[in-house]
Amino acid sequence: MPDLQGRTALVTGSSRGIGRGIAERLAADGARVAVHYGHDARAADDTVAAIRDRGGTAFAVGADLSTVAGVEELLTETAARFAAGGRDRLDVLVNNAGFSRTFFEATTPETFDALFAVNARAPFFLVQRALPLLADGGRVVSVSSAAVRVAVADVAYTMAKAAVVAMSRTLAHLLGERGITVNTVAPGAVDTDLTAAERREQPEARQVVIDMTALGRIGTPADVAGVVAFLASDDAGWVTGQLIESSGGLFLGLPPGLTQ
Template sequence: MGTQRLEGKIALVTGGSRGIGRAVVERLAQDGAVVALTYASNESAAHDVVERVRKDGGRAFALHAQLGRRGDAAALWSAFDAQIPQHAPGRSVDIIVNNAGIGRSANLTSLTEDGFDEVFAVNVRAPFFIVQEGLKRLRDAGRIINISSGAAHLAMPEAIAYGATKSALDNFTLNLAKELGARAITANSVAPGIIDTDVNAGWLRGNPEAEAHAASLAALGRVGQPEDVADIVAFLASDDARWVTGKVIDATGGSGL
């Protein structure tokens, strides 16, 4: 295990069964937190994460949560309340990581109303109400970390709705920082660039030209890995980041410089 600087802390990570979310779960558990991770459909992947964490000496448990529907936040927290006594005393939480999200590869003329509503429901509405419902459980000096995207600050017409959701999430972060500062709760966004995850596997992995192009976009000259993002989240979750709030932390490896 790691430095245990999150010993005694309880974290909730949405979308924690794969990719960036999985790396965040593993890193927070390595640092000593009890981690509740949510999954939408891939139960086996979620339980694989839990088993890996436990094998490494950490503590984690999985919650099924279908986000993007009315009442999703209340259902998630009810499931959390039911399970947390088995893993840690009380029904409190110290760290909320809003990682779950979906993309829509559609431009202005092709995006449907249903597609628009779905991407905003999962990427914006769900984090909003997860935090709203979670505030009664979030301890003072807690942490809210929203996983945004470098796309929030770039013109990407082929993913116009996705970029808009991440811009909205960053504004949500800003307002949370102001609203909750009196309780010493910090709120920050982490904005990754191209990361080697299952979401990007179809066009990135096994395609040397695509990988070379993606690497060329970053000043650091490589494609990002989930652990690159998870380490930043771990910093923001720790007491070392107690004086950082209301910020969007660039995690693109210097893309677009």
């Protein structure tokens, strides 16, 4: 298990779902974790409580990442809380916050702008504004999506997540002189407290996804969190500028038994 003892981590969008899984894993590995939430303070408090119940250290911090002002508020509050705990640097920044599920035909200009604001602009300015706080040798991990590799109906979402991949590769080059690694993780289909219920209501659609996944199941937040924890650790000190897909082999080809 990676050792993050004595390190600090900020995970955006970590009150629920994949973000919560990442926050819990980094805390289990020893990091003090800032659990960011956009709107659901109760869910963030639940995540913090779960971490503390397992012996970890965490606190919740709220901010609206659809605005640059919200990005700055998040970093200011997070830095103050870490400093109060005796650590004035940020060791691990995980850009996870985002939203999707908007089909091409239903995407309005307002929705398009909102998707890019949270999924692409926020990660950009979080890294930019966090540079004075980020420790030399620190880690930046951004969560993209397997959708950037395949054709899906959430076109604007996919465009925004593809921008994150391009951003990470360029930042890896720019920040390498400080020993900061920058990588991207691309989840496939993952069961969260929200999506699992939806998939149970559509068992046929769920089975299609399972059939198109090489490892034959839907993923869990822990599947993604394990990859993020590796990239946050010393073991990944020579890994930067990479896109690592954590999808169980989603859409690698036709299901076994079918031929073109």
